[in-house]
Amino acid sequence: MNPDDVHADDASLARILRYHEETKHGFHRFAASSGYLDWSTQPDPFRRYAGARHIPLTLSRQCDKPYAALYQNNVVPSPLNPESISRFFRFGLGLAAWKSFQGSRWALRVNPSSGNLHPSEAYVLLPKTGAEIETPGAFHYSPADHALECRAELDAALLSEVLRPFPADSFLLGLSSILWREAWKYGERAFRYCQHDAGHALAALRLSAALLGWGLWLLPRWGDAASVFGLDRRDDFHAEEPETLDWVAVVAPAAATVDVSLPPPGGDTLTQIQELDWCGRANALSPGHTHWPLAAQALADTHGALNPQCIGRPDGAGPLALIADHPAEDLLLQRRSAVAFDGVSACASADFFRLLETSLPTNTPPWDALWWRPSVHLAIFVHRVRDVSPGLYLLVREPGTETALRAALTSHRSWDAVPGAPNHLPLYCLAKGDMQDRAALLSCQQAIAGDSFFSLGMIAEFESSLQTLGASFYRNLFWEAGVIGQVLYLEAEAIGARATGIGCYFDDPVHELLGIQDHSFQSLYHFTVGFPVEDTRLTTLPPYTV
Numbered sequence: 001m002n003p004d005d006v007h008a009d010d011a012s013l014a015r016i017l018r019y020h021e022e023t024k025h026g027f028h029r030f031a032a033s034s035g036y037l038d039w040s041t042q043p044d045p046f047r048r049y050a051g052a053r054h055i056p057l058t059l060s061r062q063c064d065k066p067y068a069a070l071y072q073n074n075v076v077p078s079p080l081n082p083e084s085i086s087r088f089f090r091f092g093l094g095l096a097a098w099k100s101f102q103g104s105r106w107a108l109r110v111n112p113s114s115g116n117l118h119p120s121e122a123y124v125l126l127p128k129t130g131a132e133i134e135t136p137g138a139f140h141y142s143p144a145d146h147a148l149e150c151r152a153e154l155d156a157a158l159l160s161e162v163l164r165p166f167p168a169d170s171f172l173l174g175l176s177s178i179l180w181r182e183a184w185k186y187g188e189r190a191f192r193y194c195q196h197d198a199g200h201a202l203a204a205l206r207l208s209a210a211l212l213g214w215g216l217w218l219l220p221r222w223g224d225a226a227s228v229f230g231l232d233r234r235d236d237f238h239a240e241e242p243e244t245l246d247w248v249a250v251v252a253p254a255a256a257t258v259d260v261s262l263p264p265p266g267g268d269t270l271t272q273i274q275e276l277d278w279c280g281r282a283n284a285l286s287p288g289h290t291h292w293p294l295a296a297q298a299l300a301d302t303h304g305a306l307n308p309q310c311i312g313r314p315d316g317a318g319p320l321a322l323i324a325d326h327p328a329e330d331l332l333l334q335r336r337s338a339v340a341f342d343g344v345s346a347c348a349s350a351d352f353f354r355l356l357e358t359s360l361p362t363n364t365p366p367w368d369a370l371w372w373r374p375s376v377h378l379a380i381f382v383h384r385v386r387d388v389s390p391g392l393y394l395l396v397r398e399p400g401t402e403t404a405l406r407a408a409l410t411s412h413r414s415w416d417a418v419p420g421a422p423n424h425l426p427l428y429c430l431a432k433g434d435m436q437d438r439a440a441l442l443s444c445q446q447a448i449a450g451d452s453f454f455s456l457g458m459i460a461e462f463e464s465s466l467q468t469l470g471a472s473f474y475r476n477l478f479w480e481a482g483v484i485g486q487v488l489y490l491e492a493e494a495i496g497a498r499a500t501g502i503g504c505y506f507d508d509p510v511h512e513l514l515g516i517q518d519h520s521f522q523s524l525y526h527f528t529v530g531f532p533v534e535d536t537r538l539t540t541l542p543p544y545t546v
């Protein structure tokens with residue numbers, strides 16, 4: 001689809017297609033950015049609300065659930081109290097470590113982030129849950145000190161009205177992005193990275209909820225509900241650092257039934273929320289800013305409610321062959337991005353197949369958080385997997401899309417079965433051969449894409465899904481890619497390896513390799529898994545001092 005062919009009344013769809021084109025990296029042109037890092041304006045990675053009541057969350061003992069519990073809805077639900085809220089955030093979005101080198105220090109978190117810039121911020125609408133959280137309210141999560149900041153107190157009747165359509169013991173969770181944090185480094189392409197990060201955060205929170213016996217469901221019609229979390233209060237934010245709502249989810253005991261098509265509150269209820277006594281002013285993150293108009297426009301064009309007309313939750317059962325003996329919370333805290341791979345180690349084919357299997361959509365966490373038909377597939381460059389020939393492979397994550405994929409990937413007409421792969425894994429070999437240099441080149445010449453066991457491009461069903469669901473669905477495609485990435489990060493740790501998300505890749509050269517000649521499918525995220533080489537110059541410090 002050419003951006004100019006879109007019907008005139010769908011200007012936002014035309015603009016988002018243009019944004020996608022303009023923010024492609026190519027061999028001869030990178031998407032616009034400043035091209036250097038202005039350290040004097042580096043954004044503060046931590047949001048704080050001066051004047052908001054600060055509620056420290058206790059750093060409780062870990063709960064020793066096995067790793068497999070992350071992917072299965074089989075934990076007895078924890079009651080909603082400060083202890084469970086603390087665990088939910090600590091193992092969802094909390095700090096995992098501090099790193100230091102030559103006098104500088106930076107925090108790493110449970111969720112990864114492009115450039116470690118962390119544009120995502122989380123908010124909850126909670127009932128009174130104990131002495132520390134003594135009134136129902138709207139709270140911001142502060143990972144720096146593992147605390148909640150109370151932005152507004154709600155009376156119990158108002159909160160009940162907001163939560164009335166949802167099951168008992170529910171609460172609302174909102175995730176926002178501060179575009180400036182990513183744009184500072186990445187310019188116009190930053191909007192894409194914010195959305196990847198929102199997907200990683202979604203998976204991280206969904207899996208953390210699973211350890212508490214809770215479910216988490218995205219609410220597609222709540223994209224406009226910024227005021228529920230006080231994010232519409234422009235005067236509370238620096239004008240150059242707007243914080244925009246990405247997604248809203250309801251969290252409830254996992255066995256509950258949730259109607260995800262419910263709309264957000266309107267009328268009197270909404271007015272009452274807007275007229276609450278909102279406290280605190282968001283800290284300014286940088287002393288100076290550069291405006292990136294395309295990214296800002298993309299935010300505006302993809303903002304808003306989606307009509308969940310294409311609810312396509314997968315019903316397949318969860319993966320069977322999980323490694324069960326790691327304590328889940330240890331694994332969540334140890335996740336890191338590799339900065340280099342050794343370029344020689346190979347992984348067992350059984351590990352490779354299981355990693356791919358855990359990326360398949362099922363009716364279990366984290367996939368049960370998503371309401372749409374799975375839209376992202378994996379084009380895999382196999383480099384070092386024992387008993388699997390090096391080459392280019394394709395994992396079809398949604399069988400209904402196979403025909404369209406076969407038509408779109410015009411360079412590869414033979415799709416061969418992969419010897420040794422489980423029968424239920426829709427994995428095909430498209431071409432055999434050494435792909436190390438090609439993979440590294442396509443990922444902006446990053447060696448991590450070639451020195452690994454395998455790397456991959458996430459190929460999204462693009463044109464048809466945006467035409468059906470509208471420009472806002474552009475975000476969802478990145479979220480799905482981020483969820484896949486989060487699962488691969490954790491699975492890599494579980495097999496004693498390490499992974500890295502790759503946002504820098506050459507878009508159209510990837511499409512050319514696959515033979516994609518139109519917008520039917522587009523590569524939205526790259527990823528790599530291998531045996532890491534640690535940077536021994538860095539010192540690791542604990543995330544929180546108790």
Ligand SMILES: Cc1cc2nc3c(=O)[nH]c(=O)nc-3n(C[C@H](O)[C@H](O)[C@H](O)COP(=O)(O)O)c2cc1C
Binds near residue numbers: 109196
């Ligand atoms: C969306 C996304 C894109 C990324 N792109 C790259 C990349 O192109 N190259 C790279 O070396 N690391 C990349 N990373 C890894 C980040 O640099 C890493 O997550 C960040 O430094 C935080 O470190 P941690 O993952 O160990 O917590 C990416 C991560 C994400 C989530």
